[in-house]
Amino acid sequence: MEKSGLAPxxxxxxxxxxxxxxxxxxxxxxxxxxxxxxxxxxxxxxxxTFNHLPTLIEASQAWVLNHARPLIDSADIRLTGPARLFGTVQEGALKMLETLRCPVAGYEFEEFIHGIYNAFDERSTLIMLDPFPDERQDRLAEILGGWTQHIYRIGPQVENNGKNMPFAFINDPDFAVFEYIIPLQMVCARLPPVKGIDPAIPKDPHFHQKMKSKQLN
Structure with a gap:
């Protein structure tokens, strides 16, 4: 394979x-x-927050390997979270799409409940970032739980049901963005090899040459 110079x-x-x-x-x-x-x-x-990250990294790896492994079989994944974590939701969705190589999209919670839920069925997967107790988040998980078994919640107060990731997040209003991306990054790091995917190798190594969309070295 030719060296394309397309590394991050x-x-x-x-x-x-x-x-x-x-x-x-x-x-x-x-x-x-x-x-x-x-x-x-x-x-x-x-x-x-930063001093707490090593513990979070360890917990995230355990969650991915022991509870989130079924994500490798997902054909359609949606992420949702509150407005303060919208950037984290978007970043997580992009990286999961690139590494798991299945359709993934992220939405702010209010956006999600105003239409996106209509696309859910028994094959759909939802990952919810739940930094604080929220009755509507609980209600959404309960409603969609009647449609699909594939719902994963991440937060300090979520139920320990064999799918969720309950963890004592610091939840600083300004720095929680550094915490909630970790479990999503761990999904991207650990599950692709289990799925037989090497994220470093593009599906088509010559895609950008064919598209003439990048200047190669």
Missing amino acids: KTKGYHCTILNLMLLTLAVASRQRRLSDEERKALLVRMDI
Whole structure:
């Protein structure tokens, strides 16, 4: 196979968001929109979340290998979460699509309940990010649970039913984005090989040459 020079060039989800947040803190401090005490308090909160990530990574791997393995047989996956985690939902959906190579889409919760649910049947899979107790999230899981057995919920208060991932997330309002992407990234890292997929090898290695959509090295 020819070397195409198409390997990922970005820093990745965590590093990109962290860089943007640190840039924002630096600019806000320089423009005196943020006091030194406020900046230090934010960094302390950030440290609390980051110091918890190794435990989350370990729990995510256990969940994927022991409970989320049936995702390899999914033909249609939807992700949903609250507005504050919408970016995480979108990133997770994209990476799962690229690695599991089946249709995957992500929606904010309000968007999902205003039409998307109509496409669900017994073959559909739903992954729900549930950072806080929410009666409507519970109701959605109950309703769709009558249509499909493939519902996975991730959050600190979700039921331990052999499919969900209950975990003591820090749930910082500004830094939870660094937490909830981890279980989704673990799905992308661990399940494709089980499915017989090498995510590093495109389905068609010459796709962009045929499309003339990238300048090759």
